[in-house]
Amino acid sequence: MQSASDLISTWFKDDAYTEDDKDAHVIEQFVQNVEDFSSQYGSEISVSYTAFNLRGPPSNFPDYGDYPQAFVMRTYGTWWDEAPSVQKDYVPQNSNTIPSQDFVEVSFERAVYPLEVAVFETYNPGALVRIWALGPMSWILLWEGEPEYAGDTPRIFSPPIRQINFPTRILRLEFNHRLLPYYTELDAVLLRGKEPANLVKMKNNFAYSSLFYKKSQPAVEKGE
Template sequence: MQSSDIISSLFWFKNESEEEDKDHLILEQFVHNVEDFSSQYGSEISVSYTAFNLRGPPSNFPDYGDYPQAFVMVKVIATVLHRTYGTWWEEAPSAQKDYMPQNASSITSQDFVEVSFEKAVYPLEVSIFETYNPGALVRIWALGPTAWMLLWEGEPEYVGDTPRIFSPPIRQLNVPTRILRLEFNHKLLPYYTELDAVLLRGRQPANLVKHMRNNFSYSSLFYKKTQPVVEKGQLMNRIIASNLHENIVPQIVAPRNQKQIDTGPPLGDFHQLPDETILCVMKYLDIQSLCRCAQVNRHFNRLASDCILYRSIDLRPYWHCVQSQVLATLSMRCKFLQKLDLSWCGSHRMIQPNYVVNFLKDSGAELTHLRMNCCKFVDNSVLRAIVDTSTSLQ
């Protein structure tokens, strides 16, 4: 054997060892527990068609069909179960209308399920085992140390009568997670969808890896893994094509001794418009845009904080970032509040019950409509505040 061959063999052995250590950090795990969900077809005293069936490895895949061992979502309206497929139930006279349609994103969510895994990992891949009418998944969220982070978002689709393992490309995180939240939109489906399992593939933190090695891969039982081909410079080309560098506004660092807000020069011809006209325009803005307008100057701050713009509040689209302090801030602007939707908000104690009680006492006297679907903060004190304060509910 020549010396060059010996050297090459040594380098090859080193690469194999490094690759083996790298693979040892990869962990694949199925759902350990179901933390929360918006709806389920099965009852609380049964396991058929319930969210409980998402725990553990798949029970039916790769078989396609209607199985009671799967998870099925429905909509409950006036104590009546309505399957959430197609658009008929949103077009019906009994459909619930959004309080602030301008808050809705281009991809709306109708249902969600929140699952947890035994160990926290840096997520590399999320695989959804769909065994009946697949294609309703639109978002995947991951819970970090302080906030929810969006891993993937996409349009709903209908892929036909075939089972599948859906593994969309996800965003890479620099923090580990063990809790995922899946959101669904069923508008394109001819019938309800069924989920069999959820697999999280991720990299374990190096300081938590044990000496015991287990190279068994769950995913190898169901499909052959393929790595996506990423061309060199592809990410940079996409950034340049999106003109992101032209849309970034440099931060203006104010002097430390400047305590008052600089009103700045007039913004075009807006200073010539009467307040009533500007308010008429602002009523079409979503809450996030109103908050941004309030940061422009004093004039916009006064108008964007006008109570007439906050007669209807819908915080459900912002469930992932609404915390207790948001209610404290809104209470100063909601003196004429009539419709309030806090559905899906308050997961993992992001909203404390006492903040909800104070908000209702300050701004809930004129409420005629109130929604609190899937809210963990609802307890006896919140219910008592609703009864005592919001006496005009319809």
């Protein structure tokens, strides 16, 4: 079995910043707080398998497996939609082409113009279908894609996102678990973005992502 140190080296990215990025005050942040979520496997009186675990840098990556330090939602496979208690959609014409079964909303310390969103998946990856950014008036779609089952391996999923003309510090991630054989587990979410010109540059501008992943990422379709 590949060791954790070996796996980190395979994800290593030695050119985390370009010169343009440095000049533009690009920073990287992990989740500061979880604002809302649809479900969690863990109990409200425990930290195991709860949304709270999305706060801060990864706890388990690059290890793969079932860890209580991860965030786990309560859905997987198709049984959720096939249960007798499932609620029918009475206005299907208003539904998204790609339905979502779960969501989580996370906030970061500083508002930035998003350049990249990286999701650390450590168990049954592939359920993410949408990424939203909270704007001044409403949510703006940054990316949308079909669900998949990415296999029994950890990954950092970082799809190409839509560029927006306002800074944000709150993201919403939506999931569809129908292709997964078991629960998915998320270890962390990283937001990389450009600070507005009127804000002081973050003193510690260390590139967290340089420890974890390569520049090349899975080819995915950009959301409209």
